[in-house]
Amino acid sequence: MSDFDLQGIGMTSARTRARMIDRLKQNGIANMDVLDAMKSIPRHIFVDEALAHRAYEDSSLPIGFGQTISQPYVVALMTQTVLEAAPQRVLEIGTGSGYQSAVLASLVRRVYSVERIKGLIDRAKDRLSALKLRNVLIKYDDGNMGWPQQGPFDAIIVTAAPERVPEELLGQLDEGGRLVIPVGNGDVQELRVIEKNGKEFNETVVEYVRFVPLLRGMQP
Numbered sequence: 001m002s003d004f005d006l007q008g009i010g011m012t013s014a015r016t017r018a019r020m021i022d023r024l025k026q027n028g029i030a031n032m033d034v035l036d037a038m039k040s041i042p043r044h045i046f047v048d049e050a051l052a053h054r055a056y057e058d059s060s061l062p063i064g065f066g067q068t069i070s071q072p073y074v075v076a077l078m079t080q081t082v083l084e085a086a087p088q089r090v091l092e093i094g095t096g097s098g099y100q101s102a103v104l105a106s107l108v109r110r111v112y113s114v115e116r117i118k119g120l121i122d123r124a125k126d127r128l129s130a131l132k133l134r135n136v137l138i139k140y141d142d143g144n145m146g147w148p149q150q151g152p153f154d155a156i157i158v159t160a161a162p163e164r165v166p167e168e169l170l171g172q173l174d175e176g177g178r179l180v181i182p183v184g185n186g187d188v189q190e191l192r193v194i195e196k197n198g199k200e201f202n203e204t205v206v207e208y209v210r211f212v213p214l215l216r217g218m219q220p
Helices: 014-026 032-040 049-054 072-083 099-105 118-130
Strands: 061-064 067-069 089-093 110-115 136-140 153-158 173-183 189-197 200-209
Touching: 014 032, 014 072, 032 072, 032 099, 049 061, 061 118, 072 099, 072 153, 072 173, 072 189, 072 200, 089 099, 099 110, 099 118, 099 136, 110 118, 118 136
Parallel strands: 089 110, 089 153, 110 136, 153 173
Antiparallel strands: 061 067, 173 189, 189 200
């Protein structure tokens, strides 16, 4: 798209992106595939032009509709955690700006993304198209329900925090699959990894994080 600066100028240069990658390494992100993907994807096209100069800071930024693009460290951590299951088909709950979708699409065969806010979807699709990432399918729906018609999934990643883990999402995990999800109802939530082993679900807390709440219903 002509309104997206894919090459980057000034603060959105490749050099600035490289500094972001150095910070991620210093903070414990060790998966080189994740680091390479985030180095190659221009994060500045996923935020408003007025905020492009801040795109490579390690901070979340507003994207409208009361939503945010997650800080690079959290995107890297969640992606690295998801990849430990060697997934090919990943369900993402909360397309948002499309940045997490783009990172995943660079690393797995297919991404199925659900977004409840219609106003975010078209712009996310434009960004993914500009990057020639054609392996992301986006559905306008309530993310709490997942995407049962496309399941089961090797992995599910949730980019907003419910108060409790939705049973519908657990039911859409394939055997050996993992759900990476922030859970909690305050300023800080637990980032949990839930792995399916037969009829059992093994749960681990990875880190404390801060996400917008996972709401029910749909919004224009």
